[in-house]
Structures are given as C-alpha cells and as structure tokens.
Amino acid sequence: MVKLIAEQIPVSAKHTPLLVLGVFEDEVEGIMNELDGISTTIVEVVERIVKDKEHTGSFGSSCIVHCFTGPMQRIMLLGLGEKKNLDKEKVRVLAGKAAAKAMEINVSEYSIKPFAQLTKDFTEAVCEGTCLSLYKFDQYQSQKIGESSHGASPVKVSLLVDGDREKWQRVLDTTKIISDAVNFGRDLANLPPNDCSPEYLARVALDLSSKHQRISARVIERYEMESLGLNGIVAVGMGSNRPPKLVIVEYRGNEDSSTNVPYLFVGKAVTFDTGGISIKPSERMEEMKFDKTGGCDVLAIISGLANLEVKANVIGIIPCVENMPSSSAYRPGDIVRMYNGKTVEVINTDAEGRLILADSIAYGIEKYNPKSIIDLATLTGACIVALGSNIAGALTNSPELFDKLRRISEKTNEKFWELPLYPEFNEQIKSKFADIKNIGGRAGGTITAAIFLSNFVNKTPWIHLDIAGTAWTQDGTWDKSYNPKGATGFGIRSLIRLVLDESGSK
Numbered sequence: 001m002v003k004l005i006a007e008q009i010p011v012s013a014k015h016t017p018l019l020v021l022g023v024f025e026d027e028v029e030g031i032m033n034e035l036d037g038i039s040t041t042i043v044e045v046v047e048r049i050v051k052d053k054e055h056t057g058s059f060g061s062s063c064i065v066h067c068f069t070g071p072m073q074r075i076m077l078l079g080l081g082e083k084k085n086l087d088k089e090k091v092r093v094l095a096g097k098a099a100a101k102a103m104e105i106n107v108s109e110y111s112i113k114p115f116a117q118l119t120k121d122f123t124e125a126v127c128e129g130t131c132l133s134l135y136k137f138d139q140y141q142s143q144k145i146g147e148s149s150h151g152a153s154p155v156k157v158s159l160l161v162d163g164d165r166e167k168w169q170r171v172l173d174t175t176k177i178i179s180d181a182v183n184f185g186r187d188l189a190n191l192p193p194n195d196c197s198p199e200y201l202a203r204v205a206l207d208l209s210s211k212h213q214r215i216s217a218r219v220i221e222r223y224e225m226e227s228l229g230l231n232g233i234v235a236v237g238m239g240s241n242r243p244p245k246l247v248i249v250e251y252r253g254n255e256d257s258s259t260n261v262p263y264l265f266v267g268k269a270v271t272f273d274t275g276g277i278s279i280k281p282s283e284r285m286e287e288m289k290f291d292k293t294g295g296c297d298v299l300a301i302i303s304g305l306a307n308l309e310v311k312a313n314v315i316g317i318i319p320c321v322e323n324m325p326s327s328s329a330y331r332p333g334d335i336v337r338m339y340n341g342k343t344v345e346v347i348n349t350d351a352e353g354r355l356i357l358a359d360s361i362a363y364g365i366e367k368y369n370p371k372s373i374i375d376l377a378t379l380t381g382a383c384i385v386a387l388g389s390n391i392a393g394a395l396t397n398s399p400e401l402f403d404k405l406r407r408i409s410e411k412t413n414e415k416f417w418e419l420p421l422y423p424e425f426n427e428q429i430k431s432k433f434a435d436i437k438n439i440g441g442r443a444g445g446t447i448t449a450a451i452f453l454s455n456f457v458n459k460t461p462w463i464h465l466d467i468a469g470t471a472w473t474q475d476g477t478w479d480k481s482y483n484p485k486g487a488t489g490f491g492i493r494s495l496i497r498l499v500l501d502e503s504g505s506k
C-alpha cells in the first residue's frame with residue numbers, strides 16, 4: 001500500500017527517482033519558475049520542450065525528462081489545462097494520472113509539487129487521486145500486475161510543502177484512511193459470487209470487530225429472523241442453499257450519553273441477483289455480483305470511521321442474501337408479512353432489494369431509534385435509465401439532511417440527484433390482496449421502489465441512495481483515472497465525510 005508523506009523541502013533539493021511538476025496550458029512558461037535552483041542543463045532541456053511545444057500543458061498529458069545530474073533522476077511535466085479551470089476534481093484526476101504513469105514506468109517512489117496552490121482541498125484531492133487510481137483487484141490473476149517487469153505500484157509519494165509539514169500530514173492521514181476504506185469496499189464488492197456468500201460477508205463483519213476495539217458485530221441467523229418476523233429477508237433467501245444472514249455492525253466512538261444517538265446505515269447485500277423465479281436474461285447477468293455493493297459500502301464506511309476514531313456512534317445493518325430460483329424459492333403471488341406487520345404481495349421476485357431493505361430499516365428504527373438513516377442499494381435498473389451511470393438517485397423525507405450531503409458531494413464529486421417522493425406514488429404499489437405489492441409498474445421505477453421503502457420508515461430523517469448506475473464501471477461510465485474497472489466504492493467518501501463533519505472531528 002502506498003504511503004503519503006508531506007515533506008518540507010525545496011523542490012530543487014529533493015532526492016527522488018521522479019519529480020512531478022504541473023504545467024498550465026495558458027501559462028506554460030510558469031514552469032520555469034518552478035525549476036528555481038535546479039541545474040541549468042535541466043532548465044534548458046525543459047525550456048526547449050515547452051518552446052518546441054513537445055509539452056503544451058494540455059489537461060492530463062505528460063512528458064518525462066531524464067535528468068542525469070542533480071538530485072532528481074527524472075521530471076514528469078504534467079499538463080494541468082487552463083488555470084481558471086483547475087478545481088478539486090481536476091486535481092484528483094491529475095494525481096491519479098501521475099500515479100498511473102509512475103506505475104507504468106516502474107518507479108517505486110516519487111515526489112509531487114502541489115499544483116497551483118497548497119490548500120486543504122487540493123491536498124485531499126492529491127491523496128485520493130493517488131490512492132484510488134493505484135487500486136488493483138488482482139487476487140484472482142495468476143500473474144499479478146505488480147510482478148511483471150513493468151507496472152509495479154509505487155510505495156511512497158511525497159508531497160513537497162512549504163511550511164507546517166504536520167498540518168498537511170494530518171490532512172493526508174485522514175484522507176488516506178478514507179481512501180483505504182474506499183479500496184476495502186471495492187475489494188469486497190469485486191469478489192466473485194462463488195466466494196462471496198452471505199456467510200462470507202458475515203465473517204468480514206466479525207473480523208472487523210475482532211480488529212477494532214470499538215466495533216462489535218453480530219449475525220442474525222435465518223431461524224432467528226423467522227422468529228423475529230424478518231420475513232422479507234427470509235423470503236428472498238429461500239431459493240438459495242446458502243442461508244441469508246442479517247449482519248449488524250456497531251461502532252461506538254461516543255460514550256457521551258447526551259449526544260450519542262447513532263447514525264444508521266443500511267446496505268443492500270444481494271451476493272448474487274439472478275432475479276429468482278422472475279429470472280433475469282443471461283446477458284450481463286454476471287454483473288449482478290455487484291448487487292452486494294451497498295452492503296460492502298456500509299462495512300467500508302464503518303471501518304473507515306473506526307480507523308478515524310470519529311467521535312460518533314454508527315450502526316450498520318446489512319441484509320445479506322443470494323436471490324436464486326429453485327424449488328424452495330419464493331414465488332410471484334406469495335404474500336409476506338414484513339417486520340413492521342405490513343403485508344406485501346410479491347409480483348416480481350427480481351424486486352428483492354426493497355424487501356430486504358424494508359425489514360432492515362424497520363428493525364433498525366425499532367431497535368436503535370437512530371438520528372438518521374441512510375440506505376445504499378443497487379436497487380433499480382430504472383435509476384440508470386433516468387440518471388445514467390455517473391449519478392446516484394437520492395430520495396428523502398428530510399431536505400435538511402440531503403442538503404448536508406449535497407454540500408459534501410460538491411467536495412467529493414460523488415454526484416447525487418434528488419428524485420421526488422410524492423405520496424401519490426403509493427397508488428402504484430396498491431395490491432389487490434395485501435397492503436402493498438413489491439413493484440409499481442414501468443412508470444417511475446426508482447421512485448416507486450423508494451415509495452415502497454417509505455412504508456417502513458417513520459419520521460426519522462432518511463435518505464435512500466440508489467447506486468445501481470454508479471456502484472461499478474459499466475456502459476456509459478465516465479472514464480476517470482481514479483476509478484479503475486469494476487467496483488467504484490461510490491458514496492463511501494461522501495458518507496464518511498458526512499459523519500466526520502457532523503461530529504466535529506478533524
């Protein structure tokens with residue numbers, strides 16, 4: 001794993017295999033000021049490169065200069081694009097590109113001069129771009145990428161700062177923990193469905209609790225769910241011979257009884273969604289291994305918050321099931337009595353996510369009376385139709401809570417778009433034989449899924465996040481240096497920051 005170090009040292013004195021320097025497209029000569037104190041030969045080479053337009057500073061382009069003499073062995077000129085356009089997201093992407101290039105040329109460590117100015121936002125972005133772009137999921141590949149002659153991951157990146165090294169190191173340390181949480185979430189979500197069963201996820205939660213003093217975990221088994229009346233989860237799990245598990249993880253970072261009301265996160269973890277008896281078409285069905293991402297994200301959020309030692313209490317509820325067709329599977333036509341007593345007519349067994357989330361939310365409210373609930377779920381294909389594969393749907397009963405998330409998302413660049421939760425949509429899920437049914441027809445599929453969930457939420461501030469389009473890189477996903485193929489960990493950064501900001505730590 002890469003280490004990020006803030007170093008207070010003039011650029012010209014830094015001994016390093018690679019020094020990364022940013023070049024603005026509309027201020028190319030500005031690079032000459034950055035080279036203050038560096039040997040004149042190198043300055044002349046760089047001058048020639050920019051004069052001859054071998055490097056123009058266009059966004060994301062790079063050019064490596066070998067130095068032969070002096071403390072740095074190479075310089076990477078990295079195009080920053082136009083000065084007025086540089087923002088936090090661009091810095092994140094650029095840091096990701098620099099890291100990828102460094103890996104390609106096989107340097108084990110490099111140094112980076114902050115682009116334009118040294119700010120908290122840009123420092124966070126350098127750290128995120130670096131850690132997130134170096135992520136690899138290669139545990140199933142016989143020849144590891146890092147084992148070939150090219151492409152070993154850098155192990156150390158130095159950010160060259162002027163003044164208050166410790167302050168910048170703290171920013172890097174916090175951001176590194178958050179980025180590691182994202183990569184942990186990605187690692188879980190990328191696992192194949194033969195290895196990652198509900199039981200496996202339960203084991204991961206128990207492992208977290210044995211590693212962290214302040215995390216505890218418990219697993220509610222199928223027979224216990226039956227006796228508690230968590231019949232939505234039991235029903236969806238019936239088709240698989242890998243039994244469902246209801247995983248509950250608690251992080252206790254706040255002992256102060258006047259402020260310790262917990263946050264509740266609920267994550268859909270369908271370890272594989274075949275659709276059940278209402279079976280899905282086989283084309284791209286393998287992608288349904290990512291239907292567990294919401295639950296993996298919740299495990300990652302709790303682990304990140306614990307590593308940050310945040311002064312808050314956080315509960316994660318993760319219903320884990322495999323949705324399979326078999327002679328024991330639940331059927332269209334079944335009527336299920338849910339945990340809160342409402343009856344649901346199953347019309348389509350592929351609309352399973354809302355059944356397991358509904359029980360988990362109702363159980364979480366009753367048991368923990370949380371201050372807020374945020375659920376994450378790859379819930380509807382309709383969300384991809386509505387918002388594409390780069391924006392998550394957000395449906396909420398609390399404009400105040402969503403406003404907080406929206407403000408944070410401007411910094412994290414994880415995009416959430418609100419869809420309306422008008423109660424009139426309840427009409428679409430009226431059932432002939434039960435209180436409600438589990439699908440609401442083609443119109444407004446993401447909204448009717450959320451309306452279904454709203455039947456299990458009381459007045460507690462709640463946001464439902466539909467991450468069907470954003471949980472992994474798919475058709476239409478914007479290419480980003482820091483999002484390698486597969487699970488993205490979308491949402492983890494924003495939700496950790498939400499709790500971190502609210503609890504006043506860091």
Ligand code: BES
Pocket residue numbers: 273275291348350351352353378379380381382439440445468469
């Ligand atoms: N896991 C799927 C939703 C999904 C589909 C996520 C594609 C990401 C990509 C969910 O369980 C599902 O199958 N939903 C159905 C609901 C329908 C039957 C009302 C859907 O979206 O088609």
Ligand code: ZN
Pocket residue numbers: 273275349350351352353
């Ligand atoms: Zn489904």
Ligand code: ZN
Pocket residue numbers: 270273291350352353378379
């Ligand atoms: Zn699903």
